[in-house]
Amino acid sequence: MQKRMMITGAGSGLGREIALRWAREGWQLALADVNEQGLAETLKLVRTAGGDGFTMRCDVRDYSQLTAVAQACEERLGGLDVLVNNAGVAAGGFFDDLSLEDWDWQLSINLMGVIKGCKAFLPLLLKSQGKIINIASMAALMQGPAMSNYNVAKAGVVALSESLLAELKSEKVDVHVVCPSFFQTNLLDSFRGPTPAMKQQVGKLLEGSPITAVDIADYIYQEVDKGAFMILPHEEGRMAWKIKQQNPEVIYDQMAQMAGRMRSKLSAS
Ligand SMILES: NC(=O)c1ccc[n+]([C@@H]2O[C@H](COP(=O)([O-])OP(=O)(O)OC[C@H]3O[C@@H](n4cnc5c(N)ncnc54)[C@H](O)[C@@H]3O)[C@@H](O)[C@H]2O)c1
Numbered sequence: 001m002q003k004r005m006m007i008t009g010a011g012s013g014l015g016r017e018i019a020l021r022w023a024r025e026g027w028q029l030a031l032a033d034v035n036e037q038g039l040a041e042t043l044k045l046v047r048t049a050g051g052d053g054f055t056m057r058c059d060v061r062d063y064s065q066l067t068a069v070a071q072a073c074e075e076r077l078g079g080l081d082v083l084v085n086n087a088g089v090a091a092g093g094f095f096d097d098l099s100l101e102d103w104d105w106q107l108s109i110n111l112m113g114v115i116k117g118c119k120a121f122l123p124l125l126l127k128s129q130g131k132i133i134n135i136a137s138m139a140a141l142m143q144g145p146a147m148s149n150y151n152v153a154k155a156g157v158v159a160l161s162e163s164l165l166a167e168l169k170s171e172k173v174d175v176h177v178v179c180p181s182f183f184q185t186n187l188l189d190s191f192r193g194p195t196p197a198m199k200q201q202v203g204k205l206l207e208g209s210p211i212t213a214v215d216i217a218d219y220i221y222q223e224v225d226k227g228a229f230m231i232l233p234h235e236e237g238r239m240a241w242k243i244k245q246q247n248p249e250v251i252y253d254q255m256a257q258m259a260g261r262m263r264s265k266l267s268a269s
Contacts, residue, residue: 009087011038013185023051060113110153145259
């Protein structure tokens with residue numbers, strides 16, 4: 001039987017490239033997003049790449065929409081082998097400037113969206129002894145300045161993944177968590193933050209990546225195949241994480257210096 005994967009945020013960026021990487025292996029894809037036009041384009045590309053599947057509008061904030069996708073996977077694909085919780089939005093701003101609404105919005109998509117995804121699809125994954133791939137970020141591990149709401153959401157995704165890794169081992173459901181550094185996608189379109197200058201700074205970081213969403217999807221494919229739990233696609237991310245584990249003070253100092261530079265730039269702009 002053909003293998004089956006469901007991806008949230010599949011209408012753009014990394015979600016689309018993950019769909020195409022697995023499509024090349026002939027997988028059936030359930031593609032979910034709030035962006036229906038993007039989804040239609042992804043499905044077209046999936047078919048050209050050698051896969052097939054269906055699209056469904058789904059806002060990950062709404063649990064009933066996720067359970068509807070799970071039901072569609074059961075009815076149309078006969079179940080599910082891999083769940084990819086990828087949908088996400090960008091955020092920035094110093095803690096003193098972020099509103100509680102900024103926090104609610106960020107956590108409802110980037111953290112609660114992943115929790116709800118795991119909850120909605122777990123019954124299918126328990127049946128198939130499948131896999132969960134959660135897309136977090138290096139922000140979960142390094143806590144860069146002026147993005148505390150994003151950092152907390154993504155750190156929550158890593159903590160959830162570690163919890164599920166332990167709980168689901170005996171049930172033969174594998175768990176993987178991916179922590180990329182910045183890379184170029186449409187993520188900036190979703191940016192929410194108190195100052196436009198912050199959006200520009202995030203834009204520069206996205207542009208500076210030495211690797212693309214295509215490279216990252218391929219790296220994830222290989223690492224999942226090897227059974228790796230924590231997947232860090234960027235070389236500099238792997239190095240920084242090693243340093244932080246050995247000597248966190250080095251990273252705290254770097255982050256404090258970076259925050260100082262960002263504050264001066266913002267007050268000058
Ligand atoms: N681009 C980066 O630099 C970067 C770095 C680390 C982690 N990530 C993570 O990678 C994931 C994919 O982001 P991307 O960079 O491909 O960005 P993207 O904006 O190109 O794709 C994200 C997709 O998620 C969808 N989405 C947003 N809110 C949603 C919701 N409520 N329900 C359903 N779908 C929703 C968007 O419509 C979009 O199609 C995100 O979780 C992001 O946080 C990105």
